[in-house]
Amino acid sequence: MSIRGAPSVPAPAGRTIIGTPIIVVVSGPSGVGKDTLIERMAQMGHAHHFTITATTRPSRPGEREGVNHFFVTQDKFFNMVAANELLEWAHVYGNYYGVPKQQVRDAIARGQHVIVRVDVQGARRIREVLPEALFIFVTPPSLATLRAHLIKRGVNSPEDIERRLAAAKQEMMEADSFDYRVLNEEGRLDETVAEMARIIDWEANREPRRNIVL
Numbered sequence: 001m002s003i004r005g006a007p008s009v010p011a012p013a014g015r016t017i018i019g020t021p022i023i024v025v026v027s028g029p030s031g032v033g034k035d036t037l038i039e040r041m042a043q044m045g046h047a048h049h050f051t052i053t054a055t056t057r058p059s060r061p062g063e064r065e066g067v068n069h070f071f072v073t074q075d076k077f078f079n080m081v082a083a084n085e086l087l088e089w090a091h092v093y094g095n096y097y098g099v100p101k102q103q104v105r106d107a108i109a110r111g112q113h114v115i116v117r118v119d120v121q122g123a124r125r126i127r128e129v130l131p132e133a134l135f136i137f138v139t140p141p142s143l144a145t146l147r148a149h150l151i152k153r154g155v156n157s158p159e160d161i162e163r164r165l166a167a168a169k170q171e172m173m174e175a176d177s178f179d180y181r182v183l184n185e186e187g188r189l190d191e192t193v194a195e196m197a198r199i200i201d202w203e204a205n206r207e208p209r210r211n212i213v214l
Contacts, residue, residue, distance in 0.1 A: 020204055020205075020209045020210065021107070021108045021111055021112055021113055021114070021204070021212070022113055022114075022133070022134055022200070022203060022204050022210050022212060023104065023108075023113075023114045023116060023130060023133040023134065023212055023214075024048075024113060024114065024115050024116065024133070024134045024136060024200055025116045025118060025123050025126050025127075025133050025134065025135045025136065026038065026115060026116065026117050026118075026136050026138060026196075027117075027118055027119060027120050027122065027123040027135070027136070027137055027138070027178070028120070028137055028138035028139060028140075028171070028184075029120070029139075029140065029146060029164070029167070029168035029171050029172060030093075030119065030150070030164045030167070030168065031140075031146050031147075031149040031150040031153065031164065031168075032138050032139065032140050032146060032149070032168075032184055033138065033140075033149065033184045033189075034117050034138055035117065036189065037138065037184065037189070037192060037193060037196065038050055038115060038117055040189055040190065040193050041115070041193050041196065041197065044190070044193060046197060047112065048112055048113040048114065048115050048200075049103065049104075049106075049107030049110075049112045049113070049114045049115065050115045050117075051099050051100075051103055051104060051114060051115065051116045051117070052066065052067070052068075052069060052070055052100075052103065053069050053070070053097050053098065053099055053117070053118075054069065054070040054072050054077060054080065054086070054097070054098050054099075054100055055069045055070070055071060055072070055077075055095055055096065055097045055098075056071075056072060056073065056074050056077050056095050056096040056097075057069075057071075057094075057095035057097075058071070059071050060155055070100070074096065077089075077096050077098065080098065080100070081098070084101075085100055085101055085102070086098035086099060086100060086101060087099040087100070087101045087104060087116070087126060087129070087130075087214070088118065088122050088125040088126045088129070089122075089125075090118075090119065090121045090122050090125065092119055092121065092122075093160070093163070093164070097118075097119075097122065099116055099118065099122075101214065104116075104214060105214055108212065108214070113200060113204060116133075119171075120137075120171040120174055123135060123137075123178070124174075130212065130213075130214065132210040132211050132212055132213075133210070133212065134179055134180075134199075134200070134203050134210070135177075135178040135179045135180075136178060136179065136180045136181075136182055136196060136199065137174075137175045137178035137180070137181045137182070138182050138184050139172060139175060139181055139182070139183055139184065140168075140183075140184060141183065141184075141185055141186065143165060143168065143169070145186065146165065146168055147161065147165055150164060150165070179203075180199050182195055182196055182199075
């Protein structure tokens, strides 16, 4: 479900509507399923560039360097900040996260849309420097559903889960500041991805075009 209407008819199978390359910022509360949505979008053949975030947190079981994140030391991260190499960065739940700029520039030059997954704080920072980016807020059906997702993930302590839920209540109040709000319902992953794809196609081809300067 979106705030304002994108076309109801999806792009033909096997064809990606590119239009003008744009930067798409996908955000929402912790545990809402942003990673799952983006991974499924890639699996379904959308030829976008999905940015890889640099982080100082340790890798989780199954995560791979250069695939899920760039895992770096705090010294390395601070050097990247000092060199202005990050599109945005933030300190979240005890760790640092940031999006390296060069991969974004390279993808835009190749004519690809760029999908940036960040928390709400990160989206706010990107809006300050890239107001022409497209901002999509992913929302859960309820806080109870969000709690279940965080518990199922199995990587957060009970105290951390409560902290994230408290933050989610505040973050969801910012949803109306995004261009679109997409509901991530249980058992409707492909439908949610299709909705996001329609929004991106619509925005990439609308007039006036978004003026992305990085």
